[in-house]
Amino acid sequence: LYHLDECPNNCKKPLSGCHHLCGLKCGHTGACECKEACDVSTCAHGTCPAPCGEECPRCDMPCAIRCVHSQCSKKCYEPCDRFACDERCPLRLKCGCQCTGLCGEPCVPCRIHESHYYAGLPTKKTHDKRLYFLPCGHIHTVQDLDEAIGDLMTLLSRRRSLSVTVKCPKDGCDQIMTLENAPRYQLVIKQVIERRREAARQEYSAQPSLMKERDRDRLEDNMTGS
Ligand SMILES: [Zn+2]
Ligand SMILES: [Zn+2]
Ligand SMILES: [Zn+2]
Ligand SMILES: [Zn+2]
Ligand SMILES: [Zn+2]
Ligand SMILES: [Zn+2]
Ligand SMILES: [Zn+2]
Ligand SMILES: [Zn+2]
Incomplete structure (x- = not known):
């Protein structure tokens, strides 16, 4: 048996927004997410x-x-x-x-x-x-x-x-x-x-609060880059 955060598997629940399975780690908190490429x-x-x-x-x-x-x-x-x-x-x-x-x-x-x-x-x-x-x-x-x-x-x-x-x-x-x-x-x-x-x-x-990582990085680049 694995401790929850040691479980090597992904959650793999079918997602509602697309045809893939959830790509987060098994036992994750929050909503399921797709990690596949388009x-x-x-x-x-x-x-x-x-x-x-x-x-x-x-x-x-x-x-x-x-x-x-x-x-x-x-x-x-x-x-x-x-x-x-x-x-x-x-x-x-x-x-x-x-x-x-x-x-x-x-x-x-x-x-x-x-x-x-x-x-x-x-x-x-x-x-x-x-x-x-x-x-x-x-x-x-x-x-x-x-x-x-x-x-x-x-x-x-x-x-x-x-x-x-x-x-x-x-x-x-x-x-x-x-x-x-x-x-x-x-x-x-x-x-x-x-x-x-x-x-x-x-x-x-x-959902403006859910800033995507990509944008956050870009924002940080802009702030530190100038
Ligand atoms: Zn076919
Ligand atoms: Zn033939
Ligand atoms: Zn997907
Ligand atoms: Zn055409
Ligand atoms: Zn696409
Ligand atoms: Zn033709
Ligand atoms: Zn084309
Ligand atoms: Zn043909």
């Missing part, structure tokens, strides 16, 4: 430099979402001005078979040569359908994923304060969908990131 706002220009729950800086680079047919001309954080492409992916997979995914989206493993990805998926459901592959290894039909994302967008528009992450809809899967791994769904992903940014800003201004 993993929702990854784009072609890198991963978010902010800790989870803090305001994600906006990525001002030109949006990298494109396919051979069209290209977005907005900034990375703005909703795209290009429609997601519904054409079949023109690429050939390593095995030589044509990809069954969508143009401009992540390629989908081959049904014949990488069949383990299809275990548990009824052939009838996926045969002759456009498919979508997420890095967790789960394959969805584009139709199912479009529907799931559509439902999420409806929920978001009804509940203004709801904080969600866009995740693989497979039961129990925690894979976050990002601009990098799921560009087709940029609209909802960017909306969720904006909403988190807004929430972090509000929480921050509502």
Whole structure:
């Protein structure tokens, strides 16, 4: 048995504000806190430099979402001005078979040569359908994923304060969908990131006494530096 403050484990309670577990030491006093890095706002220009729950800086680079047919001309954080492409992916997979995914989206493993990805998926459901592959290894039909994302967008528009992450809809899967791994769904992903940014800003201004360490350091630097 460990004495409380010698317990080497973290509290690990699920947090309400994000999808992580509490990163404070087991038996800590006060509210639970997330100590993870932000993993929702990854784009072609890198991963978010902010800790989870803090305001994600906006990525001002030109949006990298494109396919051979069209290209977005907005900034990375703005909703795209290009429609997601519904054409079949023109690429050939390593095995030589044509990809069954969508143009401009992540390629989908081959049904014949990488069949383990299809275990548990009824052939009838996926045969002759456009498919979508997420890095967790789960394959969805584009139709199912479009529907799931559509439902999420409806929920978001009804509940203004709801904080969600866009995740693989497979039961129990925690894979976050990002601009990098799921560009087709940029609209909802960017909306969720904006909403988190807004929430972090509000929480921050509502509790001025909870000065974040970063700012305290900066303040001290300013005071001693002059
Ligand atoms: Zn978190
Ligand atoms: Zn970016
Ligand atoms: Zn972030
Ligand atoms: Zn295209
Ligand atoms: Zn764009
Ligand atoms: Zn193949
Ligand atoms: Zn492909
Ligand atoms: Zn998944």
